[in-house]
Structures are given as structure tokens and as C-alpha cells.
Amino acid sequence: MNIYRRMVTALAASLVIVGLAGCDNPDEKSKTFTRMENGVGLVFTYHYVGDKVLRQEANNTIPYQTIGAANQEQARALIEPMRSVYLDVKGVEQSIDYKDSEALEHLSVDFTRANMSELCKLPGSMVTHCALQEVSMSVSEKLLAEQGFTEVK
Secondary structure, rough: HHHHHHHHHHHHHHHHHOOOOOOOOOOOOEEEEEEOOOOOOEEEEEEEEOEEEHHHHHEEEEEHHHHOOOOOOHHHHHHHHHHHHHOOOEEEEEEEEEEOOEEEEEEEEEEEOOHHHHHHHOOOOOOOOOOOOOOOOHHHHHHHHOOOOEEEE
């Protein structure tokens, strides 16, 4: 179904590339990238040290009309069943705030707790090397650019 395909794309696009998480690191930097996909606004923020991605956060805006829902109730009925794929993935947290005409999804991946091979199994996951334990920021930037993302300066 086209509606389910759009939803899986929007939700799973949040897992384009992720890496090992870290916190309270004075050398930590971040970069944010954005893109519109089928009417869905995607905003990914990568936290990294050197060239190693530490964690990824995604904030996505999903207008109900893009998934074929007329209101919050219909959107919830379409989105909630797909959220279950994230519930048992260690190190992955997802929340959705339903507004009048759109859903705001927040997805974060903490790789001090997550397992790359588990992420590779998620529908729509675009992790390039499932056996790796680290992700390169420069490779991530290249992949995002190829997919039409632009860096927010």
C-alpha cells in the first residue's frame, strides 16, 4: 500500500546512518541536515568527535495529508502500528506528538546501548555496513548529500 510505504519511508528514514553514542565530550560537534521527502520534513542531527559519529537524532514533520489521513485519529491509526518496530530495539527511542494537521516524530539512536545488526533489520534502514561498530561522519555527509539532504549552517 502506498500509505504504508510512505510511513515506513518517513519513519525509517530517521535511521539513515547512526554510530556509537557518547555524551559530555568537550570535543563533540554536531551537524544538522534537512530534506523534504513526499511532503515529509526530515531533520537529522549528527553528533560526532573527529570523524566518528556518536549518535543521531531525527525530528520529522509528517503532515497527515501525506499519509492519506484526514485527521489526528486516522493518522494515529496509521502510524501507531508501525511504531512497534522501534519499541524493542535497544538504544533507540521514538516519540510522536500528534498535532491538528501533522505528527511530529522524534527518533534518537544511542549506540552505547544499540546494536548495529539490530538496526540493519529495521524496515527502510539505510545503514551501509551492518558489521561495523563505528560510522564515519564524512561518509555520512556524502550519503546524505547523494540523497538530497542539505546541511543547515
